[in-house]
Amino acid sequence: MVENNNINIPWLQALAHGPMTKVTCWPIYFCRGYIFHTYDHGKNKTNANYGVCVKDTSSHGGSTEPDFYGVLQEIYELHYPGPVHLKIVLFKCNWFDSTIGKGVRMNKSGIIDVHTGRRHGKYDPFILASQADQVCYxxxxxxxxKRDQHWKAAIVIQPRGKILMNQNFDSTAIQHSDDNSVISTDLLHVETLVYPHGQTENLEEVEEEEEEEEEEEEEEAGLRSDADDENNDYELTDEESD
Structure with missing residues (x-):
């Protein structure tokens, strides 16, 4: 509302007065699934979390790669007094040269390379924390x-909690109405025989024992037949003697 050229919107007046002159500095900040470190805080750590990249808002092309690459130097938290109680986090970055061919190039594998020895010509260090994506050089x-020593691959880091999926992925459940598939079975050769009491015997040994028993029975049958023949012969000789 404007009355007599005076603005009567409290939150707009608070924004117009600007933030407090005292800011809070942080070495670490978590935003949009990324954990950002300032360069001084993370330069000696195993994970390099100080690489940042941001889209060129003036570009209208169809490129999916960020246009500006840099290193995070400072993290500032600004406070707006008054009824809004607004807090804004800014990143102060040192930007590399974004000129294609000089500061940025794409290698044969489709990976963006950044020349870390060239700096951006304009002084424009501040971005909102919500604008920054994380990269690793x-x-x-x-x-x-020697001229390739300063070229490093800029690998875009995926934020935590985000899973990349193919847009053409079909999640529809697949069901078969007619299942006429032929099931083939293979014969399994069992070499041991298991009894209910847990004892096992080799089938080959069982077959050999059965063969030996059959041979012994045949031998006993042969001996019995020979003995009967001898008895018959003996009885005939007695009758002849009479």
Whole structure:
């Protein structure tokens, strides 16, 4: 509401007065699934969480890669007094040269390389924390030419809690109305025989024992037949003697 050229909106007046002159500095800040560290805080750590990148808002192209790459130097938290109680977090960054071919290039694998020895020509260090994405600058293990020593691969870090999925992925459940698949079975050769009391015997030994028993029975049957023949012969000789 404007009356007599005076603004009567309290929150707008608070914003117009600007933030407090005293700011809070942080070495670490968590935002949008990223854990950002300032360069001084994270330069000696195993994980390099101080790389940042941001889209060029003036670009209308279809590129999916960020246009500005840099290193996070300071994290400032601004406070707005009054009824709004607004807090804004700003990142102060040192930006690398974004000129294609000089400061940024794409290698044969489709990875963005950044020349860490070239700086952005304009002084524009501040961005909102909500605008920043995180990257990691990885040097190449083998560099044959001196001019390539400052080129590093800028790997975009995925925020925590975010899972990348193919947009063409079909999550519809697959069901078969007619299942006419043929099930093939293979014969399994069992070499042991298990009894209910937990004892096991080799089938080959059982077969050999059965064969031996059959041979013994045949031998006993042969001996019995021979003995009967001898008895018959003996009885005939007695009759002849009479």
């Amino acid at each position: 990885i040097p190449y293990p083998r560099v044959t030419q």
